[in-house]
Amino acid sequence: MNQSIEELLRNYQCTQFLLTQRIAKHLSFAIITACNPRGELLSQSQNRHLDKLLLNEIEQLHCPYRAIMGAASDMSHFEKSWAVFIDKSQAVRLGERYVQNAIFYVEQGELRLIPILLKADEVSLGNFQNRINLINDFPPDVSNGEKVKCP
Numbered sequence: 272m273n274q275s276i277e278e279l280l281r282n283y284q285c286t287q288f289l290l291t292q293r294i295a296k297h298l299s300f301a302i303i304t305a306c307n308p309r310g311e312l313l314s315q316s317q318n319r320h321l322d323k324l325l326l327n328e329i330e331q332l333h334c335p336y337r338a339i340m341g342a343a344s345d346m347s348h349f350e351k352s353w354a355v356f357i358d359k360s361q362a363v364r365l366g367e368r369y370v371q372n373a374i375f376y377v378e379q380g381e382l383r384l385i386p387i388l389l390k391a392d393e394v395s396l397g398n399f400q401n402r403i404n405l406i407n408d409f410p411p412d413v414s415n416g417e418k419v420k421c422p
Contacts, residue, residue, distance in 0.1 A: 276389055279310060282343070283373050283384050284396055289340035289404050294354060296400065299378045301362030302339060304352040308370035309388060322351050325369055329355055340409060341375075349410070363387065 274282070294300065305321035307313055313321075329336050335356040342349045355362065359376050366374040366387040373386045375396075382399040386392070396402070 302375035305369040
């Protein structure tokens with residue numbers, strides 16, 4: 272991991288989310304990716320493989336889910352993710368299993384950053400609706416560009 276914990280946390284705290292349709296404000300859900308474990312950039316094919324494994328595991332939970340993209344504030348880095356309608360403890364276990372630095376959790380409209388591998392406290396990031404960018408469709412190939420700093 273080339274970035275300091277503080278720098279990683281700042282980057283995660285600036286994340287925007289690309290959705291093809293809104294999620295009802297009253298619903299609680301996790302936002303989880305399998306991409307780039309430990310924050311180490313992998314190839315698109317490696318990330319696609321991990322994403323398929325995560326999706327298979329999500330489907331075995333028999334809960335609603337939806338595709339979502341986590342994106343850097345300047346849209347220079349994207350990660351395919353899933354909005355999964357599970358409780359926070361289940362979400363943390365998935366984040367641990369897919370060796371993620373952190374996951375996001377939305378409860379009563381509040382977006383929270385939940386560190387998994389990072390040694391830090393959970394952080395409120397405010398209203399989830401303020402982080403949404405509605406799009407017609409996801410890009411066919413998600414770029415796994417370098418991590419970026421928030422302005």
